[in-house]
Amino acid sequence: MPQFKVLPAGDTALVVEFGETIDRNLSAQVLALAHRLKQEQPDGVIETVPTFRSLMIHYDPLIAPFASLSARIAALLKDTRPLLQPARLWSLPVCYEEEFGFDLSDVAARTGLSPADVIERHSSITYHVYMLGFLPGQAYMGDLPAEFDLRRRDTPRTRIPAGSLAVAARMTCIFPLETPCGWHVIGRSPVPLWRHGPAASALLAPGDKVSFTPVSMREYAALSARAIDGALEITPRDIAVEAAA
Amino acid sequence: MRTHGMSGPYMGQELPIDDANVSFPCLRVLAGGLLTTIQDLGRAGYQHLGIPPSGALDPVSLQAANALVGNPPGAAALEIAYLGPTLAVEAGSVRVALAGGAAPIEISAADGTTRHEENLRSFCLRRGDRLRIGSLAQAAVLYLAAEGGFDISPVLGSASTYIRGAFGGLGGRALGAGDRVPLARAFASQRGDYRLDGLDLSLPKRIRVIAGPQCDYFSEGTVSRFFSGEYRVAPGSDRMGMRLEGPRLEHLRGADITSDGVATGSIQVPGDGAPIVLLADRQTTGGYPKIATVISADLPALGRLPIGAKLSFAPVTMEVAESARRALYEDMRNLFARVVPLDKPGDVVDRLFDCNLISGVTDARRPVA
Numbered sequence: 093m094p095q096f097k098v099l100p101a102g103d104t105a106l107v108v109e110f111g112e113t114i115d116r117n118l119s120a121q122v123l124a125l126a127h128r129l130k131q132e133q134p135d136g137v138i139e140t141v142p143t144f145r146s147l148m149i150h151y152d153p154l155i156a157p158f159a160s161l162s163a164r165i166a167a168l169l170k171d172t173r174p175l176l177q178p179a180r181l182w183s184l185p186v187c188y189e190e191e192f193g194f195d196l197s198d199v200a201a202r203t204g205l206s207p208a209d210v211i212e213r214h215s216s217i218t219y220h221v222y223m224l225g226f227l228p229g230q231a232y233m234g235d236l237p238a239e240f241d242l243r244r245r246d247t248p249r250t251r252i253p254a255g256s257l258a259v260a261a262r263m264t265c266i267f268p269l270e271t272p273c274g275w276h277v278i279g280r281s282p283v284p285l286w287r288h289g290p291a292a293s294a295l296l297a298p299g300d301k302v303s304f305t306p307v308s309m310r311e312y313a314a315l316s317a318r319a320i321d322g323a324l325e326i327t328p329r330d331i332a333v334e335a336a337a
Numbered sequence: 338m339r340t341h342g343m344s345g346p347y348m349g350q351e352l353p354i355d356d357a358n359v360s361f362p363c364l365r366v367l368a369g370g371l372l373t374t375i376q377d378l379g380r381a382g383y384q385h386l387g388i389p390p391s392g393a394l395d396p397v398s399l400q401a402a403n404a405l406v407g408n409p410p411g412a413a414a415l416e417i418a419y420l421g422p423t424l425a426v427e428a429g430s431v432r433v434a435l436a437g438g439a440a441p442i443e444i445s446a447a448d449g450t451t452r453h454e455e456n457l458r459s460f461c462l463r464r465g466d467r468l469r470i471g472s473l474a475q476a477a478v479l480y481l482a483a484e485g486g487f488d489i490s491p492v493l494g495s496a497s498t499y500i501r502g503a504f505g506g507l508g509g510r511a512l513g514a515g516d517r518v519p520l521a522r523a524f525a526s527q528r529g530d531y532r533l534d535g536l537d538l539s540l541p542k543r544i545r546v547i548a549g550p551q552c553d554y555f556s557e558g559t560v561s562r563f564f565s566g567e568y569r570v571a572p573g574s575d576r577m578g579m580r581l582e583g584p585r586l587e588h589l590r591g592a593d594i595t596s597d598g599v600a601t602g603s604i605q606v607p608g609d610g611a612p613i614v615l616l617a618d619r620q621t622t623g624g625y626p627k628i629a630t631v632i633s634a635d636l637p638a639l640g641r642l643p644i645g646a647k648l649s650f651a652p653v654t655m656e657v658a659e660s661a662r663r664a665l666y667e668d669m670r671n672l673f674a675r676v677v678p679l680d681k682p683g684d685v686v687d688r689l690f691d692c693n694l695i696s697g698v699t700d701a702r703r704p705v706a
Contacts, residue, residue, distance in 0.1 A: 100547050102546075102547050103659055104662075112595055113595055126385075138381050138382070139383075144595050144596055145595050145597065146598065148384075153658075153659045154663055157659055158655045158659070223596070225620060225621050225622035227501075227502070228502045229387055286502075292493055293386075294387065294388075298385060
């Protein structure tokens, strides 16, 4: 059974904390518990929010008080194993041209790589979606190699365009909406990660895998036009997930 | 063609600013006020996708306004912050009720007469009436419910407006001049008007909290300074978070934690040591340590606190928090039983005149539960 702590976050949420760092094994434990709770649907649980190292559980204490819900979770964790079912692998087009990736040469300077190497390394990784947060549909993906352990900008940009792809602290994100941002922007994806409207939805979910395919400005423009028409279909394929150590 | 029902009139579209052919019953916005949004009890089930719950800052007042006009308790209403809107009635008649912070409520009829109404009493408006809601004197929010509700299609299970995500409510934004807020009913019913007495909407001085989840990121001295200190609601507070001025809180080992989940009422302490209480439009996760969390029973009162209000925080046990929540839920369940008919002698004829202009006409589009 994994080590964990149950911490109260008020009387309608609790945190099951597996550790304090960003770690794939912790993430596997978080996602396994989220999956288990989805299957078991314990009374009183309203929703769960996976993060890098903990699972937040929002619940109604009038149905399941803290004491009984935390006991139930401890019991479930005794036989909750990391998921071995297939994960969804998304291949997302990204244009890394400097017009979109306006921090690319800065990132190159900070990492000691050439801009071409930054693109090559960034686009050769299969990323793990640890969690979604900050903006609707915004996925935190890792891990980049150690040279990408970049501090955020001292002065965040007041706005970056929707679809901007950025890096910081060995993580990469596509920002689904225009937003202020302290991350380093190295490209842009035409794929909407967040859809508005009555059937609003997020493309990515925690536990998904993502890779990036470099595209030219011309391809970006064509894909972007299709996205605006709602005709850009990106479908994932299932891949086997590595067992957590 | 304008469509109603499943898709809602404005879903994902630009709003018609001045459309002479508008034929659905609505409240037309002449002035939006400071920040008037459509809110209900919020959106559950999508936080794992980064979507906050949103919903009314003061759900007690929201439910009171709904009870007064016979709506389901969680029906969508207008949340009015600090300065109210001016609305023109484009419907045969409509019954409304306001609940929350006190503000002048003035009605100018088409014939030039003016009258005033009060909080916590329903009243009827007729076509052409202009309803002007002034400044909230002592609270942050006030709710306006319309009988039968507003005809707003839910997004992800809720009509609540989430401005940062640009969805929910009317076009995902605050009301502005020229907007038309569709009403589900074309005429007020004959149920009569009601009042609600004895609802405690006072501003609390002490807000109850449960310590943690990251109390251990602060020294015992800092934690006790937080509980003994007096804070003031600071400018810059909004539906995402209430910023606090008062004793600064020092971190033991830095202000950065690996992001984890946050709750409505989480009190996070960023690097500058000034605490922020996270409210309905908060982000779903956060990277600052949380010293304490406001208990759910005190969130409605917290939501009422305007900029400049003083408050302090008192730690309580989980048992106290859970029984306070139970008590609040009992109160809310009893709201419908507590509204009483407004039957001052002499009023009846006026009321019938106001509300019963056309008998037998009910809803323009759908039955009202």
